[in-house]
Amino acid sequence: MQGRASALVFGDREDPRKRLAELFGGDVPEAAQPPQPAMDWAADLLRGTAGRQITTQLEAIRLFRAAEPRLGLKPATFLAKNALAAR
Template sequence: MQSEFAAKIFGDREDPHVRLQKLFDDFSTTMGAPPSARTWTADVLKKRQIDPKENPDQAVAALRQAYPRLTAKVARYLVDDARMR
């Protein structure tokens, strides 16, 4: 697995689902983001009153600010997942 540091500098090449499983310690086999990551994303965006469908870039920034270990690719993956819900 590519380290978080290397991912932030050289670009994230890791599968977002795999990285999320490790970050959230949720190894469920669901499609898309793990349930704990989905719940966390929904909570963060609700608290900050951000609609991911209207402001996806603002949503990505809010998630990365709330959890700095997220790479841009993983945060975008979470926002895209939230936009489909």
């Protein structure tokens, strides 16, 4: 697994589904979807007071990364894209 410092310097080449499974649990899906626990977490945030006002992917990424500081940009972007589409 690529380390955080390495990802910052050389670019994040890791599958975001694996990083999300590491952070939130669950299995890595075969399809291009985040793990279900990560989707549930994101949906809960988007249903919350701060999340209801979110309309853009950038705002969702900001919300997710503020709520979970270990969440990198690539997995946060992947999660935001899918969570907003499932809304």
